[in-house]
Amino acid sequence: MKETLDTDITIEAPAHTVWAILDDIARYPEWNPLVPELGGRTTVDQQVEGVLTREGMPTVPLKPTLTAIVGARELRWLSERPTPGEFRAEHYFVLDKTNDDITNLTHNEDFAGTFLEQVWEPINTLGRAAYEKMNEALKLRAESYASEKPALHPAVDGGSYASESLVGQTLRCGCACAQVEVKINGPVYHNHLCGCSKCWKPAEALLAMIAVVSGGNLEVTSGGEKLAAVDGDQKIVRYACRDCGTHMYGRVDDADHHFYGLDFIHPELVDGPAPRPEFAGFVSSLVETGTEPARMGAIRAQLSDAGIPSYDAFSPEIMDMIAWHKVKLAES
Numbered sequence: 516m517k518e519t520l521d522t523d524i525t526i527e528a529p530a531h532t533v534w535a536i537l538d539d540i541a542r543y544p545e546w547n548p549l550v551p552e553l554g555g556r557t558t559v560d561q562q563v564e565g566v567l568t569r570e571g572m573p574t575v576p577l578k579p580t581l582t583a584i585v586g587a588r589e590l591r592w593l594s595e596r597p598t599p600g601e602f603r604a605e606h607y608f609v610l611d612k613t614n615d616d617i618t619n620l621t622h623n624e625d626f627a628g629t630f631l632e633q634v635w636e637p638i639n640t641l642g643r644a645a646y647e648k649m650n651e652a653l654k655l656r657a658e659s660y661a662s663e664k665p666a667l668h669p670a671v672d673g674g675s676y677a678s679e680s681l682v683g684q685t686l687r688c689g690c691a692c693a694q695v696e697v698k699i700n701g702p703v704y705h706n707h708l709c710g711c712s713k714c715w716k717p718a719e720a721l722l723a724m725i726a727v728v729s730g731g732n733l734e735v736t737s738g739g740e741k742l743a744a745v746d747g748d749q750k751i752v753r754y755a756c757r758d759c760g761t762h763m764y765g766r767v768d769d770a771d772h773h774f775y776g777l778d779f780i781h782p783e784l785v786d787g788p789a790p791r792p793e794f795a796g797f798v799s800s801l802v803e804t805g806t807e808p809a810r811m812g813a814i815r816a817q818l819s820d821a822g823i824p825s826y827d828a829f830s831p832e833i834m835d836m837i838a839w840h841k842v843k844l845a846e847s
């Protein structure tokens with residue numbers, strides 16, 4: 516005997532938001548009425564373990580094997596009784612991306628085996644109702660994530676930017692007194708937001724704000740004795756205030772490095788507004804530093820609303836310059 520339990524739902528959220536919720540099984544207890552518990556690693560061939568709960572049916576242990584993971588598109592797991600031909604159930608979620616903001620979810624389970632005859636009727640009625648309940652809960656959660664308006668950075672969230680150059684302004688650390696002060700004596704370029712794990716950011720910021728000035732244009736005018744290298748082994752050595760931890764500038768010592776001759780600064784440390792960021796780089800790195808993958812869609816939408824294109828490296832123009840720098844080195 517073979518049967519398919521088929522359900523579907525339209526969700527007003529990006530496919531990668533819906534998928535991120537489905538793939539984050541550790542958070543199932545927060546929302547999933549059908550599979551309120553599932554533990555393990557969701558990579559192909561791994562076994563995960565939890566329980567299946569359907570109203571009117573006994574709660575049963577669940578120990579399926581992941582058979583397919585296609586990021587943002589498909590997730591499948593297979594439960595099978597050891598006796599061949601007895602019972603086999605492949606549970607799957609297929610995400611059809613209608614457009615960037617709408618996902619049609621197919622949530623099915625293919626059943627087969629001699630044992631199915633005894634259980635198909637309740638699966639088809641009570642089981643179906645439980646699947647539909649999960650679909651509704653998933654829709655609610657995904658649409659809630661998709662409508663979030665996350666704070667990006669205090670210097671961006673207000674939406675007002677410096678109208679004049681920062682030449683002559685002073686970067687100040689966060690200490691209440693005896694601040695480290697660094698005067699900017701040249702133009703500030705390539706201001707951007709950054710999601711990497713190395714750039715310093717204020718406590719309330721999701722992304723760092725960072726820009727460059729060309730070498731010789733920074734002058735430590737006060738508190739220089741409080742500056743210390745954060746990690747001298749990095750290509751860009753960041754100098755921070757020992758007392759408050761604010762990074763005051765970053766410098767490259769390797770004359771062959773593509774950023775040699777540039778100093779990195781956090782332009783929001785001046786007294787007035789910061790310059791408008793030209794782009795946001797390394798946005799996906801936020802996931803590696805603890806941001807829930809399901810939040811990424813709203814973060815990218817918020818950047819887009821602020822007129823800030825998001826990339827997962829530097830901007831295309833900087834990436835092209837880095838590539839050209841590699842050619843220069845190879846030919847010299």
Ligand SMILES: [Zn+2]
Pocket residue numbers: 688689690694695756757758759760761
């Ligand atoms: Zn300080």
Ligand SMILES: [Zn+2]
Pocket residue numbers: 709710711712713714723797
């Ligand atoms: Zn960074």
